[in-house]
Amino acid sequence: MVRFRLWVFTLNHYKGVAMVLFATVFWGVSGTAAQVLFQQDHVSPYWLVTVRMSVSGLLLLLLALSRFGIASVFSVWRNKQDVIRLILLSFFGLLGVQYTYFASIQYGNAATSTLLQYVGPIFITIYLALRNRRLPRARELAAIVFALFGIFLLVTNGNTRHFEVAPPAVVWGLLSALTVAFYTLYPQILLKRYDPAILIGWGMLLGGLGLGLGENPFRSPVHTTPQLFMLVSFVVLFGTLIAFYMYIASLNHISASVASLLACGEPLSAAVIAVTILHVRMGLPSLLGASCILITVTLLARKDRAKEPPPEFLTPL
Template sequence: MIMVLIGAILWGVSGTAAQVLFQNNGFQPAWLVTVRMGLSGLILVLFSMIGAGTQKTFVIWKRPKDVLYLVVFAVIGLIGVQYSFFVTIALSNAATATILQYLGPVAITLYLALRLRRMPNRWESLAVVLAFVGTCLLITDGRWNAISISPGAVSWGLISALALAFYTMFPQKLIKQYGSAIIVGWAMLIGSVLLSFVTHPWRLQGTWSYWALELVTFVVLFGTLVAFYLYLESLRYITPSETSLLGCAEPLSSAFVAMMFLHVRLGLIAWIGAFCILATVVILSRKSAGR
């Protein structure tokens, strides 16, 4: 429980660190995503080679079908979720981006209902309603004649939620066969290489200082590598549903840090909307645990 809480808090704080880099130092989301994925992926692959062995780490490259799935996961899952998340931060703030991304579990619920050709049960229906109401409250902050968040931020935030749903569901078979660190490590490297054709990571962007270097280092090491490792390790001791519940610390930590250091303010109505969205995660997690 301590590991997943620390991991969730690190994810939340890294979003606020990215907001500073975007809005104060002129960094671009694509560049930061490329560097973040490349360095974290390289470290994960190296750790896998040390822990699991070189042969197990590279065996996936001998199976063309699995390589294809890996590339799809890298492009739609990892690039999709990280780029859309960072663009949402750049267009709004870290708290709003993280909360909108938490609509992902609702997208998973609706997809499974369509695929299984069944209507959502009462708990799933309640979660969907809460998610819809919460999103409306968050983006309007009670001012129904005007949207308090830019349409671009809302659109990219919803894309981030859909990408998160894909990221969660698509690689399950690969992860069971090869392990999380190997799959995510290679997918991060693939995503970083592909993004390098669009934004060149060796061309430094923005205004650099010791503070900016510290923020980039934090986003790469603590906000990606350490947070991901702690999340994986927590699954050895607690269930995925419990991890999802404790993961609610991520948007809350992001919101509190943004308020304390960046003077981001969410109105009362927006806060009610945020907690409605978090409540959907609690409902869906408890349902999946059969409680």
């Protein structure tokens, strides 16, 4: 009986690991799909973000409605302060993350933009150190050094005379990392009261509708082609809805710390796909820089939680 229970536990653990890995692959492929939409179908980040947030937000709320019921889904609107927090999270957090990330891809490529976005934990570390009036710990300092060195190599490919990546892509990518830090730290009060699926659903829908005031999400800015339809559908369904639910479902089998550590596979999958399918060139210095950024996230994900519990994460996007 003991052996059987141990085998079931191990099976469930690997099931959770597989769910996170599939989610990270979907996120990575989603960025690559967006790059194709920008470069080949001439879709603007403005339009794609509007469609992605509006449609996926509505679908997430419908799934949450079937799971939790109408009272739970709309409970966030009963508290005025929570409504204000939700609106701020929607526009400055979720919308900020989405737009800056896709804008970075438009000027650069999915691999570089995803790696730059994963510098977000550095901003979180610096903020927490300032808030608690303490110096960064040794592991945190090492992570900051790895991150800065990684960004330098990734952007310059080891050549200090020119940028390997377009400066706008770097700026938007770092802004994406900053907004990741914001939407990770800000909704802590909301996460204690509402399920992440409800928060993400309302946040995505509000952000998409707000952005849609200037861009009709149901009017394609270019000629609709089978490729455009398939790629947009993948970004909305697999890159958002399915990936999100696989990540959340994995927490029933593995801890949040393990899940967040495995989520580091997103930039790795984005880089592999960009290099193999889109033929994005990454020299040895750039690959070394990417490795430094992955080491950064790993160091921060393995920080001592007993000394300072890290904030809860909604989920990588």
